[in-house]
Amino acid sequence: MSRFWSEVVHGLTPYVPGEQPRIEGLVKLNTNECPYPPSDAALHAIAAATGEGLRLYPDPEARALKEAIARHHGVPVSHVFVGNGSDEVLAHTFHALLRHPAPLLYPDVSYSFYPVYAKLYGITPREVPLADDFSLRVDDLLAAGPNGGIIFPNPNAPTGIAMPRAEVERLLRANMASVVVVDEAYAEYGAESAIPLVAQHEQLLVVRTLSKSHALAGLRVGYAIGQPALIEALTRVKDSFNSYPLDRLAIAGSVAALDDADWLARTRERVIATRERMSAALRERGATVLPSAANFIFASFPGRDAAALLAALREHKVLVRHFKRPTRIAPFLRISVGTDAETDALIFALDAILR
Amino acid sequence: MSRFWSEVVHGLTPYVPGEQPRIEGLVKLNTNECPYPPSDAALHAIAAATGEGLRLYPDPEARALKEAIARHHGVPVSHVFVGNGSDEVLAHTFHALLRHPAPLLYPDVSYSFYPVYAKLYGITPREVPLADDFSLRVDDLLAAGPNGGIIFPNPNAPTGIAMPRAEVERLLRANMASVVVVDEAYAEYGAESAIPLVAQHEQLLVVRTLSKSHALAGLRVGYAIGQPALIEALTRVKDSFNSYPLDRLAIAGSVAALDDADWLARTRERVIATRERMSAALRERGATVLPSAANFIFASFPGRDAAALLAALREHKVLVRHFKRPTRIAPFLRISVGTDAETDALIFALDAILR
Numbered sequence: 072m073s074r075f076w077s078e079v080v081h082g083l084t085p086y087v088p089g090e091q092p093r094i095e096g097l098v099k100l101n102t103n104e105c106p107y108p109p110s111d112a113a114l115h116a117i118a119a120a121t122g123e124g125l126r127l128y129p130d131p132e133a134r135a136l137k138e139a140i141a142r143h144h145g146v147p148v149s150h151v152f153v154g155n156g157s158d159e160v161l162a163h164t165f166h167a168l169l170r171h172p173a174p175l176l177y178p179d180v181s182y183s184f185y186p187v188y189a190k191l192y193g194i195t196p197r198e199v200p201l202a203d204d205f206s207l208r209v210d211d212l213l214a215a216g217p218n219g220g221i222i223f224p225n226p227n228a229p230t231g232i233a234m235p236r237a238e239v240e241r242l243l244r245a246n247m248a249s250v251v252v253v254d255e256a257y258a259e260y261g262a263e264s265a266i267p268l269v270a271q272h273e274q275l276l277v278v279r280t281l282s283k284s285h286a287l288a289g290l291r292v293g294y295a296i297g298q299p300a301l302i303e304a305l306t307r308v309k310d311s312f313n314s315y316p317l318d319r320l321a322i323a324g325s326v327a328a329l330d331d332a333d334w335l336a337r338t339r340e341r342v343i344a345t346r347e348r349m350s351a352a353l354r355e356r357g358a359t360v361l362p363s364a365a366n367f368i369f370a371s372f373p374g375r376d377a378a379a380l381l382a383a384l385r386e387h388k389v390l391v392r393h394f395k396r397p398t399r400i401a402p403f404l405r406i407s408v409g410t411d412a413e414t415d416a417l418i419f420a421l422d423a424i425l426r
Numbered sequence: 427m428s429r430f431w432s433e434v435v436h437g438l439t440p441y442v443p444g445e446q447p448r449i450e451g452l453v454k455l456n457t458n459e460c461p462y463p464p465s466d467a468a469l470h471a472i473a474a475a476t477g478e479g480l481r482l483y484p485d486p487e488a489r490a491l492k493e494a495i496a497r498h499h500g501v502p503v504s505h506v507f508v509g510n511g512s513d514e515v516l517a518h519t520f521h522a523l524l525r526h527p528a529p530l531l532y533p534d535v536s537y538s539f540y541p542v543y544a545k546l547y548g549i550t551p552r553e554v555p556l557a558d559d560f561s562l563r564v565d566d567l568l569a570a571g572p573n574g575g576i577i578f579p580n581p582n583a584p585t586g587i588a589m590p591r592a593e594v595e596r597l598l599r600a601n602m603a604s605v606v607v608v609d610e611a612y613a614e615y616g617a618e619s620a621i622p623l624v625a626q627h628e629q630l631l632v633v634r635t636l637s638k639s640h641a642l643a644g645l646r647v648g649y650a651i652g653q654p655a656l657i658e659a660l661t662r663v664k665d666s667f668n669s670y671p672l673d674r675l676a677i678a679g680s681v682a683a684l685d686d687a688d689w690l691a692r693t694r695e696r697v698i699a700t701r702e703r704m705s706a707a708l709r710e711r712g713a714t715v716l717p718s719a720a721n722f723i724f725a726s727f728p729g730r731d732a733a734a735l736l737a738a739l740r741e742h743k744v745l746v747r748h749f750k751r752p753t754r755i756a757p758f759l760r761i762s763v764g765t766d767a768e769t770d771a772l773i774f775a776l777d778a779i780l781r
Contacts (some may be wrong), residue, residue, distance in 0.1 A: 073655035075605050075629060076527035085665030100481075108478035117675065122493045123463035125679075126641035127454075130445050155510055159667040170432035176455050191666040250430050274430060286481035289674035300428035308439030311546040313513040319644035320472065320675045324480075 079191065086187045089392050098405040098416045099236065101390040103257070103367050105286035107341065107410070109324075110334040116327035117320050129313045131284045136322050138312050139329040140294050142366050147188075150296050152305045155316040156179070156377065157166055157280035157293030158184065160305070162293065163312070164222075164276060165192050167304040168250045171219025180400055182254065184222050185297045191196055194219075205230045205361055205369075222252040226262045229405040231363030233262035237331060237367065244412035250301065252276045259284035259339055266296055273298045283366055285328045292325040342366050346408045352418050356425060371402040372425070380404060382422065387420035434546065434619055441542045444747050446623040453701050453771045458722050460641035462696065462765070464679075465689040468642065472675050486669045486689035492678050494684040500569040506653050507660045512611055512635035513539065514647030515660075518667070519577075519631060519650065520547050522659040523605045526574025535755050537609065538642050540544050546594070549574075557723045560724075562584045562717055564597045577607040581617045584749060584760040585711050586718030588617035605656065611737040614639035614694055615701070618720035621651055628653045638721055639690065640683045640697045645682040647672065670697045697721050707773050711780060716758075726757040727780070735759060735779065742775035 072081065089102035099421050131276050137151040154160035163186040174197035177185045189196045202208050207223055221242070226233040240398045243251055253265040256405045263275050276297035282288035295305060309316065313421070339402055346368060350360045354371050372380060381404060392405040406417065427437065444457035492506040509515035518545040523529050529552035532540045544551045554570050557563050562578055576597070581588040598606055608620040610632055620632050629653040637643035650660060664671065701723060705715045708725050715725045727735060736748045736759060745757070747760045761772065 073659065074603075076659045077522055079525065080659045080662050082676055083662045083666050085662055086669060087459065087665075089481055091485055102483055104483065105481050107481070107767070111482050114476055114480075120474060121469055121472045125464050125469075125644035126460050126462070127641040128443070128446055128459065128637070129646070130446055155668060155671055159671070162667045167435050168430055168431055180474040205771070227732040247757070248429075276529055277459055282483070289480035291484070291670055291673040301430060304428065304431045304435045305548060307438045308546070310442075311438050311542045312517045313510060314443040315646055316510055316514070316671075317645040318673065318676055321673055347691045364674060415662050419676050 075222070078244040079193070081313075083190055084187065086184045090330045090390065090419060092390070094388070095155070096314045096387045096388055098409060098413045100409050100413065100417060101392040101409045102288070104285055104288050105338065105342065105366065106107070106408065106413060107167040107282055107286055107338050109286040110331040111283070112326035112331045112334070112393045117324040119317050120323035125319060129317060129319045132415040133245050133317045133322050134325050136292070140296075143329045144296065145264065146269065146296055149299050150269060150302060152295040152297070152302045152309075153317060154293050154309065156282065156291040157254070157278050158317060159280070159321070159330065160187055160278050160295050161295040162191070163253065163305050164252055164278065165189065166196060167277065167308040168301060169220035169222065170194050170250070173217045173219035173249070176212055176215050176218045178227060179397055180205065180225050180230060183224060183394065201230070205231050207234055209234075209238050212242060213245050217244070218249050220252065221246060221248045222254060224254040224256060225265065226257050228257065228365065229258075229392070230361050230368050230399070231370050232361055233363040233364035236263035236265060236268070241266045243268060244273055246313060248272060250276060252278060254278045256280050257365035259335070260366045261340060267366055269296055269298065273300065276301050277403045281325050281328060285325070285367045286338065287325065287328055290324050292321050342408050343388050345411055345414055347420045349408060349414045349417070356421060369403050369405050369407050371404070375406050375425075377402050382426045384420055387423065389420045427606060429433065432546070434664055438545055439542065441539045445745065447745070449743070450777070451743055453744045453764060453768045455764050455768065456747040457499060457643070457774060458638055458720070458754055458762045459643045460638055460642060460693065460697065460721065461761040461763065461768060462693050464641040465683045465686040466765070467689070468640070468679040468683035469736045474681040475674050475678035480674060484670045484672060484674045489673045489676050491647070491680050492682040492773065494519065498684045500620065501624065501651055504654050505657060505781050507652070507657045507664075508672060509648050509664065511637065511646040512609070512633050513673060515633050515650050516647040517543055517546070518660050518663045519607055520544065520549060522657060523665040524575035525632065526604070527574045528574035528604070529569055531570050531573045531576045533578050534752055535560065535582070535585060537579050538749065540577060561587050562589055564593050567597060568600050573601070573604050575605045575607065576601060577609060579609040579611060580620065581612050581719040582679065583616075583753070584722070584747070584758070585716050585724050586612075586720040587716055587724060590721035590734065591618035591620060591623070594620045595623055598623060605629050605631060607633060609633045611635050612638060612720035614690070615697060615721045624651055624653065628655065631656050636680050636683060638682070641693065642680065645676045645679050647676050669678055669751065686707060697719065697763050700769055704761070704763060704769045704772070713774060722760055722762045724758050724760050726759070730780075732757050732759050738779045739772075739775055742778065744775045746771050
């Protein structure tokens with residue numbers, strides 16, 4: 072507390088990201104990073120950009136990156152906005168498109184940064200409870216009354232459950248007066264993307280990141296796809312905030328990563344295969360595992376306290392994540408899909424603890 | 427215009443950064459970049475960080491960078507905040523510390539991003555005119571009435587004129603109820619830094635960037651130095667906006683750059699020597715050159731229209747910058763200090779045009 076603070080600062084409860092500990096030999100399954108190294112093409116492109124050119128500002132529009140994203144998804148460049156990770160893209164989205172008198176709708180179990188953004192920008196949220204099977208129901212969103220916007224992750228986090236594209240489309244048809252943001256941070260691992268719906272729905276914005284899908288969490292590149300009126304709002308806010316949120320190395324590396332389609336196909340396949348094996352192994356051990364379309368699973372172990380289980384796993388040098396709230400998800404642990412060896416280490420540790 | 431936009435978007439007039447054209451052989455003196463390559467140590471550190479580690483999130487606190495900044499300036503780590511270029515640091519500063527009922531004071535001739543931030547965060551500004559010699563007078567700031575904060579670049583941009591530290595201190599002694607932000611983007615080129623005053627003045631925040639001083643405009647690293655209460659406000663806003671604004675390569679490179687004191691001393695000396703030679707050459711040709719403590723000069727050529735002169739220089743492949751407003755600076759061009767060869771090219775082009 073300080074008399075120098077702007078009023079908004081007093082009420083902020085910042086988002087707390089998963090730990091980034093530096094412990095030798097730790098099996099790190101707590102922040103949904105991709106377990107495989109990024110594309111060699113991306114690393115080579117970064118190396119090529121590491122030189123005298125760094126004395127110059129980056130392209131403030133990051134045109135090369137927008138073009139790579141447009142190629143990757145088959146959309147016009149005018150439909151693309153880029154930012155410093157999808158977190159920055161989401162922040163600008165809340166500021167530019169979701170700040171209206173009517174409340175903003177999002178699921179009660181969802182990305183825990185949403186309420187933080189809402190607070191930062193003075194937006195009133197209304198949480199829509201997930202169904203008993205932890206799925207997000209379009210009818211529940213539509214029954215929530217007038218809204219100033221809707222945002223949800225697809226697949227949802229931390230449940231991993233995906234909404235079919237047909238359901239997203241049904242939502243868009245029934246909700247035309249406010250922006251619908253589909254946060255597809257994990258969509259490359261099995262959800263049906265809403266990107267093909269952008270051309271027909273002017274109120275749709277799809278947000279993505281290269282952190283998980285392209286093993287580039289350390290590079291901070293996110294983007295949004297929407298029709299030009301939505302992109303213009305984001306661009307106006309971005310250009311009133313920071314001209315160059317993406318540095319030269321991030322632009323160079325992400326362009327090459329997006330163009331390396333083979334790497335993506337190969338890595339996605341490996342992660343999905345390990346996810347299915349891990350889910351089966353956990354179910355064999357009595358766990359309830361929600362059906363995941365992401366690179367993590369959400370699992371509870373009946374009769375076991377999740378926080379205690381997390382602590383026990385940590386003693387076995389396996390780090391996972393636990394969310395205390397809302398209380399209905401408190402029995403669950405969120406476990407990132409690692410390499411096969413990391414998955415074996417997790418199972419081995421669980422067997423030792425559950426025995 | 428779109429019904430989907432948040433209300434604030436309609437009123438925004440974004441900042442327009444200097445061009446980043448890709449023209450072969452262009453002498454680029456328009457965006458105040460350092461004309462020399464960054465430290466080899468920085469490039470090596472980036473190369474060493476370009477690998478599998480990029481699949482992991484960066485340290486959200488960028489602790490290694492804060493420690494390097496603390497070493498560089500001899501301040502406690504708890505006095506340091508870091509961000510994606512000083513533009514992001516300034517944006518968070520406006521949001522976290524300068525949003526109060528009383529107006530924010532800044533010079534009428536100043537960094538043209540300030541009014542943009544003010545608009546973005548709904549802050550009422552009051553511009554304080556520079557004196558006739560284009561200097562910023564402490565007495566004029568103090569005579570402007572109650573304020574919710576004061577911000578100014580030192581040296582000022584685009585004039586290049588520095589305020590002595592004793593004057594900054596006099597301002598701090600007379601203005602204790604609101605935050606005073608000294609934006610030292612160009613301070614390494616000759617101004618007296620206000621950083622030594624931070625320990626004694628809880629309302630002082632000094633903002634810096636590695637863009638100009640360390641030839642790393644392409645890497646996007648900025649920081650602020652202030653007492654912990656101010657740093658906490660910035661951290662709360664940052665952690666409600668984007669957990670990881672600095673990627674792993676930016677952190678690695680900037681730490682090494684800050685630790686390379688020899689590079690900084692050598693480069694600073696070269697830039698200052700060229701600035702003085704360039705100022706003298708322009709004065710010999712009849713120009714009015716304001717006394718610069720930055721890595722650019724602000725010069726007018728009596729009887730010459732500045733916009734026309736910029737266009738003529740561009741035809742000679744020399745790019746400089748012109749600000750139309752406020753009208754009292756319209757006769758001036760802002761010219762970055764380049765290499766000796768670039769300075770010769772500028773003089774050669776000017777001689778051809780003015781002949």
